């Protein structure tokens with residue numbers, strides 16, 4: 001194992017690639033846009049209104065973005081709870097993607113908040129906490145989890161810093177802290193499993209407070225359950241996609257058999273989602289909504305279909321080895337899309353404040369900011385994997401053909 | 402499949418707690434108005450649409466005029482500059498036409514969704530059960546707007562230092578006297594100026610009795626329904642409407658007796674009761690992590706970051 005493709009190494013190579021330049025340019029423009037946003041307020045630059053007070057930045061950057069960043073959670077679940085120790089070659093990149101994704105979500109929140117200057121009070125002024133507020137739990141959990149993710153990443157950075165002889169302070173710091181961190185790691189990893197379980201489900205409870213403004217098909221006590229189950233599928237799907245991406249872009253041959261073999265677990269996850277979803281609608285007497293042929297019933301069936309299709313693909317012909325990666329890729333893409341649609345619908349399409357409010361569609365400004373944030377995330381990811389030992393696997397050029 | 406089913410089941414237990422929450426959510430205690438609750442009663446049959454209350458509300462709360470097209474103050478809806486509005490419902494048609502005015506402002510719910518949403522209690526039921534906003538606790542997340550079933554809180558979209566604006570029964574502006582009354586005359590601005598007493602202010606219980614008395618005395622004049630007695634668990638602002646003009650025509654949504662926070666808050670408190678489930682799951686997961694790492698240490702593997 002030690003000398004095989006299980007050992008993470010920096011990718012190396014030039015940093016300033018054309019893609020990197022593009023990402024930095026987008027992120028740079030976004031920074032300027034954000035300065036403008038804080039000078040003029042939210043109204044002039046976004047399409048949000050008093051009727052649709054939450055837009056793309058909440059629905060995508062926060063609610064969907066953090067779920068897409070559940071790779072670290074999904075892999076940690078598989079390793080520790082499902083006792084699949086051998087999946088660790090994937091964990092570093094999964095946790096890095098999660099750390100970046102959650103950081104992006106946190107930045108997205110700050111941009112979206114009208115009065116972000118009071119946010120620092122939130123984790124400190126515990127005597128003001130409103131324990132009825134689902135959002136309070138989500139906010140505190142996400143803050144804590146983002147910190148946990150970066151601390152989980154710290155040994156990886158320190159591993160590299162320890163070798164930097166020309167920076168003695170950094171070296172000494174790393175030498176001192178690495179053993180302490182390694183001791184604390186099991187407790188952190190456990191936090192890294194419990195916290196997402198809490199806030200990913202609570203993201204579902206959170207929108208239930210929209211009450212009568214949320215379409216009955218989504219106003220269900222099972223929504224937190226659906227959010228939790230689907231974030232596992234999304235996280236797993238993202239790990240698959242990311243593994244295949246680094247394989248194509250960085251020619252890193254990374255074993256996908258481990259993921260392939262796991263697809264059966266995903267079949268269970270996906271079918272549970274579909275089963276409970278249908279059962280709940282029927283048991284709560286809402287089946288009439290299913291055949292209205294309005295946008296809600298169509299969205300519902302689209303959701304069910306997107307969760308069901310990858311399950312069927314993986315069930316009819318289970319993926320076992322690296323050879324099956326084409327099918328795994330397709331199924332993973334569907335799982336990710338399914339989870340995204342479910343979140344967009346609950347936070348956006350199925351939210352109706354009253355018919356006199358126009359439907360919300362994000363402004364170019366909002367879309368650009370989101371794109372810029374993603375670009376910044378990609379840039380950070382590319383930089384870190386080139387400089388630090390994240391990715392496992394050998395360059396595929398070295399593979400025997 | 403070589404999956405540790407027991408471990409899986411344990412974490413699934415958390416999911417199951419979510420599901421159990423689903424059933425028990427109704428167990429959340431029904432809230433009642435505080436003993437010192439005050440409120441307003443608006444009687445659409447008395448209102449002549451003079452909008453004196455709209456102007457008075459502006460004055461009392463230092464709100465800017467809203468000129469949409471003309472020289473006059475003519476707001477079309479509640480906004481960050483309009484906490485109180487009079488709207489006209491015109492049933493149209495000849496003969497049977499029904500015309501009615503309606504006043505809109507915060508309903509001061511008995512179990513307010515906006516307050517359930519607010520993380521640091523910026524929106525809270527305070528003195529007299531009036532829901533008020535504290536600027537130093539608001540981070541501008543707008544969850545209150547998502548939550549309010551009447552779309553009442555309004556955000557200052559065009560300001561870099563936005564406030565959440567809504568009717569606070571003139572409390573914030575007027576302050577209170579020692580007796581706990583609102584201001585010198587003991588009235589919010591809108592009820593004080595109303596020439597027809599179409600909107601009145603008073604102790605909640607008295608207003609309830611008054612509304613029911615009016616219907617009982619004049620069953621031909623009123624719809625047999627006091628809006629706000631049952632809706633979303635009760636509101637401290639009550640409405641009466643003319644016979645033949647149902648409340649839904651006046652822009653007051655048809656809402657059940659269930660308070661909006663009942664489902665999510667009930668769910669949340671069931672799952673997180675005493676914080677036992679998260680701590681138990683944490684303990685179990687920490688054990689599983691420890692076991693996995695010990696095993697892989699023995700095998701000379703490095704697991705984790």
Ligand code: SF4
Nearest residue numbers: 507508510514515549
């Ligand atoms: S009407 Fe809306 S803003 Fe007013 S108390 Fe009720 S929930 Fe809050």
Ligand code: SF4
Nearest residue numbers: 519539540542543545
């Ligand atoms: S916007 Fe302000 S008042 Fe409204 S829920 Fe958020 S913190 Fe509370």
Ligand code: SF4
Nearest residue numbers: 458485568570589591
């Ligand atoms: S009570 Fe005061 S703030 Fe509320 S509508 Fe009347 S005048 Fe306006």
